[in-house]
Amino acid sequence: MKLGFVRHGQTQWNLEGRLQGSSDIPLNDTGRNQAREAVKVLETGGWDVIVSSPLSRARETAQIIADGLGMELGPSYDLLIERDYAQGEGMVETEALEKWPEKNGGGIEPLDSVVDRGLRAIEQIAADYPGKNVAIVCHGTIIRYTLSHLAGYKLDTIRNGSVAIVGRDKAGEWQLELVNDEVPQKLIH
Known part of the structure; x- marks a missing residue:
């Protein structure tokens, strides 16, 4: 079993640096193009199903990928929703960091909660899909920290639009195989 994590394509708020x-x-047009580019990375992966976060930017990215791979789009999972930035939603990131260093405060969801949701989603x-290869379209923070x-x-x-892949080793542990469409430097030795 392997899981392919795809960060949704760009939105206007991504472009503006907003939380x-x-x-x-x-998605914006660049985001739609990024989703089409992700198909090229995923097309040889032997994916059985594509699932996503229920947020529209993730669902649209997932639909573009599913169409590109000739697959039906699978269900959405609430556990995959991006970190809740609470009072910081819509703020430019630098402004939020000035107000709440490390993005702690303002009701912002703690990172350990984000990781816990990501692990529970996995x-x-x-x-739900034992032994299957599942492409998962969701969000940058939940992917990065999980x-x-x-x-x-x-x-x-x-x-945005990049692919990260994890697979289970013989002991059943998840191992990182690809990040941002490339083999991680830690694995190249």
């Missing part, structure tokens, strides 16, 4: 979190902001998807937790080291960024 969009759980706000339901649609286990739910693995239970995969950092699984990898045991901090990932710096997850680009």
